Amino acid sequence: MSRAEVEAGADPVRVEDTVIRKPSPLWTFGLFRSELLTTFRRWRTIALLAVLAAVPILIGIAIKIETSDGSTAGGGGGEGPAFISQITNNGLFLVFTALAATLPFFLPMAIGVIAGDAIAGEANAGTLRYLLVAPAGRTRLLLTKYATTMTFCLVATLVVALSALTVGALLFPLGELTTISGTRISFTEGLGRAFLIALVVAASLIGVAALGLFVSTLTNSGIAAMATTVGLLITIQILDQIPQLHALQPYFFSHYWLSFADLMRDPVYWDDLVRNLGLQGLYAAVFGSAAWARFAARDITA
Numbered sequence: 411m412s413r414a415e416v417e418a419g420a421d422p423v424r425v426e427d428t429v430i431r432k433p434s435p436l437w438t439f440g441l442f443r444s445e446l447l448t449t450f451r452r453w454r455t456i457a458l459l460a461v462l463a464a465v466p467i468l469i470g471i472a473i474k475i476e477t478s479d480g481s482t483a484g485g486g487g488g489e490g491p492a493f494i495s496q497i498t499n500n501g502l503f504l505v506f507t508a509l510a511a512t513l514p515f516f517l518p519m520a521i522g523v524i525a526g527d528a529i530a531g532e533a534n535a536g537t538l539r540y541l542l543v544a545p546a547g548r549t550r551l552l553l554t555k556y557a558t559t560m561t562f563c564l565v566a567t568l569v570v571a572l573s574a575l576t577v578g579a580l581l582f583p584l585g586e587l588t589t590i591s592g593t594r595i596s597f598t599e600g601l602g603r604a605f606l607i608a609l610v611v612a613a614s615l616i617g618v619a620a621l622g623l624f625v626s627t628l629t630n631s632g633i634a635a636m637a638t639t640v641g642l643l644i645t646i647q648i649l650d651q652i653p654q655l656h657a658l659q660p661y662f663f664s665h666y667w668l669s670f671a672d673l674m675r676d677p678v679y680w681d682d683l684v685r686n687l688g689l690q691g692l693y694a695a696v697f698g699s700a701a702w703a704r705f706a707a708r709d710i711t712a
């Protein structure tokens with residue numbers, strides 16, 4: 411019996427010498443659970459999460475050392491999404507700074523690695539055919555892979571946020587926060603906004619996840635899929651910084667990533683946040699459909 415059959419709990423039923431596998435009612439959940447366990451047990455995944463957790467630690471230590479003589483972190487100012495000059499006043503700002511630091515490269519790179527390996531990695535390992543032998547169907551398998559990647563998006567973002575919150579609490583004081591608009595909010599409300607920002611950052615990566623999944627359906631090499639996805643991410647980020655392309659930049663999936671800073675305004679500015687989430691949904695729909703069309707018509711030989 412194949413890996414997918416055992417994990418999904420399928421019951422083989424022989425009818426006229428033909429084996430028909432009848433899925434249990436919880437088959438889809440079983441496959442999703444299996445994919446989660448497989449993904450998060452890999453050393454590569456653990457290493458990626460460790461790197462992400464280390465970024466806030468390094469930022470916090472660097473700021474603590476820089477401000478040990480009473481100077482201001484980042485040279486003053488305090489404006490912009492990084493909030494770096496506010497960290498010494500309130501450790502909760504380290505959460506916002508860490509997310510701003512990891513969102514342009516570290517988080518998308520990690521998502522690109524996981525998404526790029528989703529289908530291509532199975533093909534390279536020779537397990538893709540066995541997964542499709544079970545009564546999953548290609549669509550259900552593809553959706554499961556995408557759901558697993560999105561779960562990793564959320565986990566990776568929360569790892570950054572929780573690491574930053576822990577380091578911020580250990581190295582800096584906690585208390586009321588001053589928003590970008592200059593108003594004061596309680597620590598509890600600030601903590602709630604930090605959690606909401608983490609969710610928005612995770613949602614900002616659904617376009618990257620769909621892109622990586624599409625690339626993963628184009629090749630049987632997991633390394634090639636991962637490298638291509640990360641290369642595309644870097645290219646888009648570079649193009650988003652070229653002034654001559656300002657007319658195209660609002661359509662790049664990374665253009666509104668740092669709009670999560672608007673959640674620290676009072677009242678909250680929703681315009682760019684809505685644009686960001688709408689753009690991510692569009693990318694997810696386009697590349698998700700492309701991945702389905704490619705995978706549905708693909709000749710599985712491995």
